[in-house]
Amino acid sequence: GKVHYYDFVVKESNFTKLCATKSTLTVNASFPGPAIRAHKGDTLYVNVYNQGTYGVTIHWHGVKQPRNSWFYGPEYITQCPIPTGTNFTYQVLLTEEEGTLFWHAHSDWSRATVHGALVILPADGTTYPFPMPDAEQILLFASWYKEDVMVLMDEALRYGGLTVLSDSYAINGQPGDFYSCSKDTTFRMWVDYGKTYLLRIVNSVQNTDMFFTIADHNLTVVGWDGSYIKPLKMSYIMITPGQTMDVLVTANQPLSHYYMLASPYFDGQADDFDKSITSAIFQYNGNYTPPSSPVWPTNIPGFYDIGAAALFTTRLRSLASKEHPIDVPQSVDTRMFVTVSINMMRCPNASCAGPDGNRLASSLNNISFANPSLDILQAYYRNISGYFDENFPNKPPNLFNFTSDALLTDNVTLSDQGTRVKILDYNETVEITFQGTNVMNSGENHPIHLHGFRFYVVGTGLGNFDNMSDPLTYNLVDPPEANTVPVPKDGWATIRFKADNPGVWYMHCHFDRHMSWGMDTVFIVRNGPTEETKLRPPPAYMPPCGADALAGLQ
Ligand code: C2O
């Protein structure tokens, strides 16, 4: 493979959207940030200069990075933030993935405007498992806030609650026709009649899944999360934050332009639903008849269409072919059952302003994850105790009826706080069933994302998981591979993977408000027996951690 070098300058820059100008953190002053294009087998060196006013990190979302946790990016998990005025060079090994992924900031909520596509083309001498498209187009979905995201995060941490909805969504940085002062800049994708386009779709929205569709055009999904899948013809897609999809579309309709829409699956602005849809235009080159009135998609699922969201995921299948083989674990060494909940927690300090000394929180197995002051990777590698506990449980502490509010006791509505990680042996096979819950009457989808692996999604369903009958429905033949799985509202999803990547790997809900409320944990995969199965040694320089943590290092 080839080696590519990039400079990412992280800095504030001004943007005017929704009739207002604000300064926000970007890479190289662009929103979305620069797209990276490379081939499978290549290596990237990305030198990140932090010219912003607070520490940041950059994450290579969905890249396995074998044994290379040092360059993974989640703050306080594999590194401390890059301090203002300094730089850090990431090494990114594109060994296994192919298709579309993305990179984004992985500190606090700065992902909002610090993100960009990562396009991984087939390795030299190989090609797509579908006919060569005529051209391709990145479509990146994001949230736009008039307010500073750090202020919003601070509010979310002090009060909880839904004070953190976006003011608009955006396709390639543009809010689209439905929002004030946006009509002139609506994103247009220019197409030629008769050609087929590969859409590389990235959802980097902060806090909701999106439905996407193009009026009068069929979508054929051919890739998910950096691997190809069996072609799936759909009139819409459902894509969660953290997911990426490759979709073919043929420009074969008679009029000059058609609307594309991305609309939220869940959004507290439901009363005002139309305003939270972002639009873009699929525009034909040449002299075609303009429509007499705008051509809107008629098939986009509505707000809270749980069925449409769940159905989409269940239809994805990996290629599982000779050229694209898969290796689904047929037996399981460690089985975990993990509840995914919104709940309350005792305020950790006086700055919190929730009711009764509590605030809204979220949890996995009733534990709200707390970031340590020294990154877990360093604490683990250097054997420094006191920064994490190795006792993340294999199941929740209480059994209850997950999808109904009944039978909730205080120790289910109130989570524990801690930095509790799960240790795995090298090459152990793991199965995790995630159970969405309705604790606090707040069931929603949760896109659970795992670093360091692509896992197989072997099953998903609505309601309470039944450990007698549901495992009988598992697909162990051609399940799709992914890095982010939607755990349906009041439903469940089961994944399997082999712990063949030694290192420290974060797992979290890809809604930023849930991640910062504690819907996360960490896997530490022990070294294997040989040099090639051990975590690589750290680079000579890692960004320093805070004074406290540094004292602990001595
Ligand atoms: Cu895209 Cu840990 O995140």
Ligand code: CU
């Ligand atoms: Cu969530």
